[in-house]
Amino acid sequence: MAIIERPAPNVIVPALPAGAPAITPTRTFGALKRPVASTGWKSWLFTVDHKKLGLMYGAVAMFFFIVGGLEAVLIRLQLAAPEGKVLNADLYNQMFTMHATTMVFLFVMPMAAGFANYFVPLQIGARDVAFPRINAFGFWCLLAGGIVVNLAWFLGGAADGGWFMYAPNSGPVFSPSRGVDFWTLGLQIAGIASLTGAINLIVTVLNMRAPGMTLMKMPVFTWLITVVQFLLLFAIPVITVALFLLTFQRSFGAQFFDVAAGADPLLWQHLFWIFGHPEVYVLILPSFGIVSEVLPVFSRKPLFGYPFVVFSGAAIGFVGWGVWAHHMFASGLGPVSVAVFSVATMAIAVPTGVKIINWTLTMWGGKLVFSTAMKFSVGLIVLFTIGGLSGVTHSVAPSDTQQTDTYYIVAHFHYVLFGGAIFGLFSGFYYWWPKMFGKMLNERLGSWNFWFMVIGMNMTFGPMHILGLQGQPRRMYQWTEARAGEGFFNIAFWNLVASIGSLVLTFGILLFLINIVVTARSKVRAPLDPWNARSLEWMTSSPPKEHNFDSIPHVHHLDEFFHRKYEEDPVTHTMREVATAEQVLAELERNADTHIHMPSPSYWPLVLATGLPIVALGILYSIPVAIVGGLVILYAIYGWSLEPSVAVDSDYEGPSSNGHAVGATHG
Amino acid sequence: MAETATHDAHATSTGLSNVKLGMWLFLGSECLLFGGLISTYMLYRGRVSDGPTPEQIYDIPFTSVSSFVLLMSSLTMVLAVSAAQKRDDRGTNLWLTVTALLGATFVGGQVYEFTAFYNEGLGFTTSLFGSSFYTLTGFHGVHVTVGIIMLLAFVAINKRSRVPGSKSEAVEMIGLYWHFVDIVWIIIFTLVYLIPV
Numbered sequence: 001m002a003i004i005e006r007p008a009p010n011v012i013v014p015a016l017p018a019g020a021p022a023i024t025p026t027r028t029f030g031a032l033k034r035p036v037a038s039t040g041w042k043s044w045l046f047t048v049d050h051k052k053l054g055l056m057y058g059a060v061a062m063f064f065f066i067v068g069g070l071e072a073v074l075i076r077l078q079l080a081a082p083e084g085k086v087l088n089a090d091l092y093n094q095m096f097t098m099h100a101t102t103m104v105f106l107f108v109m110p111m112a113a114g115f116a117n118y119f120v121p122l123q124i125g126a127r128d129v130a131f132p133r134i135n136a137f138g139f140w141c142l143l144a145g146g147i148v149v150n151l152a153w154f155l156g157g158a159a160d161g162g163w164f165m166y167a168p169n170s171g172p173v174f175s176p177s178r179g180v181d182f183w184t185l186g187l188q189i190a191g192i193a194s195l196t197g198a199i200n201l202i203v204t205v206l207n208m209r210a211p212g213m214t215l216m217k218m219p220v221f222t223w224l225i226t227v228v229q230f231l232l233l234f235a236i237p238v239i240t241v242a243l244f245l246l247t248f249q250r251s252f253g254a255q256f257f258d259v260a261a262g263a264d265p266l267l268w269q270h271l272f273w274i275f276g277h278p279e280v281y282v283l284i285l286p287s288f289g290i291v292s293e294v295l296p297v298f299s300r301k302p303l304f305g306y307p308f309v310v311f312s313g314a315a316i317g318f319v320g321w322g323v324w325a326h327h328m329f330a331s332g333l334g335p336v337s338v339a340v341f342s343v344a345t346m347a348i349a350v351p352t353g354v355k356i357i358n359w360t361l362t363m364w365g366g367k368l369v370f371s372t373a374m375k376f377s378v379g380l381i382v383l384f385t386i387g388g389l390s391g392v393t394h395s396v397a398p399s400d401t402q403q404t405d406t407y408y409i410v411a412h413f414h415y416v417l418f419g420g421a422i423f424g425l426f427s428g429f430y431y432w433w434p435k436m437f438g439k440m441l442n443e444r445l446g447s448w449n450f451w452f453m454v455i456g457m458n459m460t461f462g463p464m465h466i467l468g469l470q471g472q473p474r475r476m477y478q479w480t481e482a483r484a485g486e487g488f489f490n491i492a493f494w495n496l497v498a499s500i501g502s503l504v505l506t507f508g509i510l511l512f513l514i515n516i517v518v519t520a521r522s523k524v525r526a527p528l529d530p531w532n533a534r535s536l537e538w539m540t541s542s543p544p545k546e547h548n549f550d551s552i553p554h555v556h557h558l559d560e561f562f563h564r565k566y567e568e569d570p571v572t573h574t575m576r577e578v579a580t581a582e583q584v585l586a587e588l589e590r591n592a593d594t595h596i597h598m599p600s601p602s603y604w605p606l607v608l609a610t611g612l613p614i615v616a617l618g619i620l621y622s623i624p625v626a627i628v629g630g631l632v633i634l635y636a637i638y639g640w641s642l643e644p645s646v647a648v649d650s651d652y653e654g655p656s657s658n659g660h661a662v663g664a665t666h667g
Numbered sequence: 668m669a670e671t672a673t674h675d676a677h678a679t680s681t682g683l684s685n686v687k688l689g690m691w692l693f694l695g696s697e698c699l700l701f702g703g704l705i706s707t708y709m710l711y712r713g714r715v716s717d718g719p720t721p722e723q724i725y726d727i728p729f730t731s732v733s734s735f736v737l738l739m740s741s742l743t744m745v746l747a748v749s750a751a752q753k754r755d756d757r758g759t760n761l762w763l764t765v766t767a768l769l770g771a772t773f774v775g776g777q778v779y780e781f782t783a784f785y786n787e788g789l790g791f792t793t794s795l796f797g798s799s800f801y802t803l804t805g806f807h808g809v810h811v812t813v814g815i816i817m818l819l820a821f822v823a824i825n826k827r828s829r830v831p832g833s834k835s836e837a838v839e840m841i842g843l844y845w846h847f848v849d850i851v852w853i854i855i856f857t858l859v860y861l862i863p864v
Contacts, residue, residue: 130688206681207685233696235699237699237700240700241703244802245707248802254791255795256707261716261795263711
């Protein structure tokens with residue numbers, strides 16, 4: 001579906017206009033005819049629609065969340081009792097490596113990318129992203145990368161060097177299986193998704209905002225996603241270099257990390273953490289954005305100090321580049337470096353603290369509605385603050401030297417990543433589910449989901465503070481009864497508590513999956529504006545039409561949708577409702593554009609992305625296969641560059657157009 | 668690239684077309700890629716556990732000439748962009764082909780240089796210097812090669828009049844990439860060849 005002919009105005013049209021023209025591709029581009037299916041599996045496989053791609057990102061991320069979660073449960077079962085026998089040492093190494101890799105690269109990042117894909121164009125009043133085909137290409141790269149990384153499980157063992165894969169430990173001597181090779185090549189491919197996604201979303205946000213939407217009228221979610229994309233834009237190439245060096249070392253005998261030849265073991269650490277620290281803000285800022293959307297809606301108040309939230313987000317983006325070496329305090333950097341990075345790390349707590357205060361004051365005096373989305377957001381504020389405080393203790397270098405490589409660190413980053421990033425994403429699920437699927441997630445199940453997750457998460461990760469301060473090291477596959485200690489602080493008790501907690505947590509997440517099924521089976525449609533929301537993504541049908549908006553709204557306010565529904569009473573200075581959501585939508589419908597150009601589906605993103613894992617496997621097993629993959633890539637680029645991203649009208653049988661092309665995008 | 672590319676260029680919030688803004692962002696990202704590779708080389712250039720040292724094998728006059736050829740290709744690229752903006756198809760194709768030939772001369776020089784170094788005992792696996800030298804200059808060479816393919820592909824498509832979207836913008840985008848790759852070479856040439864270890 002690429003050109004939408006709309007029937008006469010004043011007729012409310014369902015999700016897709018019934019009077020769409022018959023589509024027959026009359027020209028061939030490259031070698032394949034343009035795909036035209038608008039329903040069925042083909043419409044998903046070749047889609048360039050940002051909403052479909054957003055859902056596909058979400059589905060893949062959810063799958064990997066379950067995989068990564070099961071890996072975590074195996075780790076906790078192994079550590080529940082002394083001399084655990086669930087996993088052997090080798091398998092345990094693979095398990096914690098792949099747990100972290102999966103959760104970071106294949107769950108939190110793509111889930112945030114899914115939300116960004118779906119909601120950024122809607123929030124800025126655009127009809128799609130700037131480069132729809134590149135968007136599709138990014139999704140397929142992510143999927144290909146995730147498959148390649150996990151393929152190693154079946155081909156001789158997964159990567160086993162920890163998610164930061166410190167070289168020379170990850171060299172062929174200490175990690176002889178192919179796991180690390182699959183890991184480097186898979187992440188390289190997944191990195192393409194992040195890089196192209198970053199370029200795409202930045203251009204979209206900078207270039208395609210609805211008329212009147214200045215940068216300081218953009219919703220906070222879109223703002224923080226933009227900051228994240230800038231972080232990715234500059235961080236991904238650094239990990240790309242590191243991954244290439246490691247691949248060249250392992251596959252082609254280069255010496256980059258060969259200490260015997262004089263290599264510097266800190267090279268990898270620097271390259272990795274220059275990527276890795278901005279990466280942690282890549283993980284948390286999308287959730288901060290979601291919370292900044294959810295809290296005002298359920299507090300019935302505008303966000304407190306909008307500019308402060310925006311600028312503190314940007315400040316995190318800048319300062320985030322100057323703190324990477326706090327991951328390396330124990331590596332002997334020298335006192336000056338340690339002092340500088342220590343102070344910078346303390347400083348970055350300030351903009352984060354600003355956000356916490358803004359959220360709290362948004363709730364202050366508000367008419368609070370404790371929906372499940374709101375519960376998860378409040379949960380984030382509390383749990384992230386706990387994780388943030390333990391983070392500040394790491395910034396003090398002498399203290400960090402004690403804590404390095406203990407469970408105290410594990411406790412810290414699970415409070416900020418689980419209690420922060422993942423709670424934010426869950427808040428987003430409950431808040432945006434009616435928008436994405438037209439049905440509300442069950443609030444009762446949602447409440448159970450929330451409480452099991454909060455209790456499970458605190459039971460699992462809270463005791464790890466104690467375990468760490470008692471000296472239990474990370475990444476040890478067993479602990480012994482003899483060294484467990486005695487009394488309140490004995491690690492045997494707290495390890496058991498943490499393991500039971502992980503099962504509680506698993507049950508909480510299972511409730512979410514059950515909730516999805518229950519909701520999908522329910523026949524009850526969500527109301528148009530179930531939460532009395534404030535931003536543009538709610539100013540369209542649920543789920544949104546393919547072209548998002550019947551007419552592109554003109555924006556006059558931050559929280560435009562709210563200001564169309566409510567006006568300030570000049571006498572009492574209170575807000576009173578002047579229009580319902582349905583009336584606002586009907587107004588847009590009356591001024592609907594009649595001839596809308598949408599980007600057309602394409603085979604090439606999928607074909608191009610298929611070439612990449614073929615090249616990766618070829619590098620590992622047989623160079624001729626890599627050449628075949630290279631040819632697939634060349635063929636795809638050839639077809640891609642000859643194909644206009646918006647089909648020309650002659651591609652379609654149907655009414656010839658004399659209308660005005662609106663919302664056409666490049667790609 | 669849409670048929671309405673020029674129309675859209677006026678409709679964007681920044682006034683820059685999507686493609687141009689995207690290309691600038693991509694080049695910004697590429698700076699960090701070469702930054703990482705150059706840092707690795709600078710760290711390792713003096714670490715020669717085996718095989719020749721940089722001073723022993725660099726042939727500065729030869730590399731200066733090939734660098735000059737690459738820089739001149741930026742000039743012909745500018746002429747191509749200028750011809751494309753004047754809708755001069757013949758001129759565009761001519762200058763793009765010349766640019767590609769100059770780029771190919773540079774890559775040919777690099778192949779010759781690599782062969783010569785290899786024969787003098789500097790392999791990819793010989794020393795840290797060798798690994799990081801070949802990786803850095805190899806990445807640059809691949810970038811130039813990709814540029815040559817883009818130039819020649821554009822000429823081939825243009826001759827069959829099948830360029831989708833705005834021609835002058837497509838040429839300008841290839842030009843941005845090409846100039847960027849040239850500028851990176853100026854930095855590499857200075858840091859790698861001219862500054863003694």
